[in-house]
Amino acid sequence: MNNDFRFICSLGREYRKCFLDGQLLIWKLCWYWLMFASWVASLYIANTMFYLLWQSIFATLDEHMVRPLMFPIWLPKDDPHRTPNYEVFMTFEIILIFIVLFTFGLYVYILFHLLLHYYNLMDVILIALDELFVGLDPSAASLPRQDPRREAVQLELNARVGRIARWHLSIFDSVDTISSVYGPTLVYQVMFSSIVICLMAYQVSEALSLADACFYCGWHRTPLALLVRHDLTIFILRAQHPVAIKFTGLPELQLETFSSIMSTAYSYFNMLRQYNSE
Structure with missing residues (x-):
C-alpha cells in the first residue's frame, strides 16, 4: 500500500487527485467508524453507571432495587447481584466491552482500509485506460517495425499497458492475502448479513467494469491499437475473472454467492408465507 501511494503520487495530477481523494474518504470513514464504535461501547458503561449512581443517591432500603449489570447473568444456586459477585461480574463485563471494542472495531477498520484502498486503485486503472493512447502519434502504427x-x-x-496489468494483478494478489487472513470471518459475516452482501456484491460487479473500460478506451479510433491489441485482449480476458474472497472449505464470496443466498432466502420466505396462510 505504501508503494502504491508513493508511485501514484509521482504520476500526473489526475491520478493523484483521484487516489488522494479516495484515501481522504477512507480516513474519514475509518475515524467515523471508530468514533461510533467507541460511542456505543461508552453507552453500555455510562448507562449502567448512571443507573447505579441514581440508585446510590436516591434509592431507599425499602425499595428492594437490584444493582444493574450491563448484561444479565444467571447463577443456578447464587445471586449474581450480591457482593462480591456483583463487583466481579461488573469488572468482567467492562473488560469484555473494551475487548470487543478493540478487536471488532479494529477488524472493521482494517477491512475498510484494505478493501477501499484497492477499490480506489481500480479507479486509477480506469483513468489509465482512458489515457492509454493520449499524447501518442497515431501515424506511428503505419511505420515499419524498425522505424525509431x-x-x-x-x-x-x-510501459502503459504493463503498468495497468501490474496494478490489476496486485489487486488480485492483495485480495488473496486478505482472504488468507480474514477469509472465514468475511464469509460468515456476509452469509449472515444482507447489508454486507449487497455492498460487497456491488463492489464485485463494479470491478467487472474494468473489462468494459478497456474495451471502450478508444482503440477503435486510432491505429495505435494494432501495437497493443494482444495486450488489451489478455487484459479483457483476465478482467472477466471477478475478484472473489475464498477460503478452504467455505463457498467463494462473489456475485454468484449473493444470487444463491438471495434465492434461498426468498424460497424460505415463500415457504413461511404458505405455512402462515394455511
Missing part, C-alpha cells in the same frame, strides 16, 4: 518513431511509441504503449 514506431519503436518509441511501442515502448511507451508497452
